[in-house]
Amino acid sequence: MFRTLGGGDLATNGTEATHPHAVTEMCAEGSRLYASALRTGRIPRADAEAAPCLMEFALLHPDPDDPGWLRPVAPAVALAQRLTPIEREIAERRRRSIVLSEIFEPFMTLSAREDAPTHAITVLEGLDRINAALDLATGQCRTEVLTVQPGGRRSPENRLLEALDRDRPLIERGVRIRTLYQHTARYSADRLAYVDRFTDGKAEYRTIDELVERLIICDETVAFIPVQEDRQVALELRHPGLVRYLVKVFEFMWSRAVPLSAGTPYETAADGITDIQHSIAKLLVEGHVDEAIARRLGMNVRTCRAHIAKLATALGSGSRAQLGYLIARSGMLNEAD
Structure with a gap:
């Protein structure tokens, strides 16, 4: 007739297979007999056989003067008997929730600090969002920008124009720019014309035979790398360890690269091999x-x-x-x- 707080049945009538019901429900026969017992003060024990749950859940008890009769338990008493274990379970769960809140309170305080670090890795989808993030990072850059630009002789004109618009303010603010190209960039007239625009020493360009994917690092605090070959998705990295690692990768390649102004990377062999x-x-x-x-x-x-x-x-x-x-x-x- 009553269900536990967790949702499981405490009991059903195990003696009469034809009389099962949930413990939170009052069957029609049980309701009728219990109401009759409350009105008359007692009912014959034989009548209660049709609803044995009344005895199982202590809504009736034997008449001490005549065991052939059953007397009702007062509804307030019966209700209290059912509510007490439920209230006890509620109190225990409330106590557990308080304990959990106290355990997590120090961590919530740390998470809520205004000076908490930004997300270490941010996924940027779409060229507009990628360019907006790059513009913000380069606009805040104060010391140095490191870039790796793989690709051959041909670079889309719009990409060079975007780079020009982004690099010129950096140079004007005194920010140093170091860029790595592949050797084939030496044969790109557009690329060489772009490089010639920055000859005041703040921008340095070197070439190497092979490069990893595109990479941009600003002030050793934020780095950008592509996720897909079409460069429609990029990662913005702000984890100090990741950025330091990428800076070391750049420096490793930079030390093995040849200045663009130095001509051919190494002398052509006597047999004519370039x-x-x-x-x-x-x-x-x-x-x-x-x-x-x-x-x-x-x-x-x-x-x-x-x-x-x-x-x-x-x-x-x-x-x-x-x-x-x-x-x-x-x-x-x-x-x-």
Whole structure:
């Protein structure tokens, strides 16, 4: 007739399979008999056999003067008997909630501080949101911007214009800019014209044969990296450990890169093999296919294959397999190191 606070039935009539009901409910027969007992003061025990739950839940008790009769328990007493365990459980749960609140209170205080750090990693979706975050970060930059710009000879004009609009205010504020390109950028007229706009020493440009994905770091406090190849999704990183790690990666590549103003990265070999072909030779020996080599060196596949053909001619190779062997035997990779 009554249900526990947790939602489970305390009991149903186990002696009469035809008389089950939830303990929070009063069956029609039980209600009628209990009301009759309250009005008359007692009912025959035989009548209660139709609703044994009245005895199971102590709504009736034997008449001390005549065991053949049953007397009702006062409704207030019966209700108190049912409410007491429920109220006890409520009180216990309230006590537990207070204990949990006290445990978490110190952490809530820390979380609510105004000077709490910003999110360590923020996902930026869409070019508008990415550019807005970049504009904000560069606008707040005061010391140095580090950038890694992979890609080949061709850069979309609008991308160069965006970079120009973003870099010019930095230079005017005295912010240092260091940018890494791939060697193929040396053959991009647009890229070289862009670099020529900043010749006052605050902007430095170097090239290297291979680069990781695009990277922008402002004041060693915030970094931006792409998530997808189409660059429609980027991560804004503000975790100090992550940013420091990316700065070290940049410095590692910067130390091995060649200033753009220094001309060719290293001298062309006597056999006519160029710097780009040295890089291609290295990747061929490592087992990369033409498409992967072109992508990593920032050139199209046709140009890459033209360089491979010139490399094969210079080494006297008649097949791709022989070319790898001749590259390794020539020692040219050791010389490039």
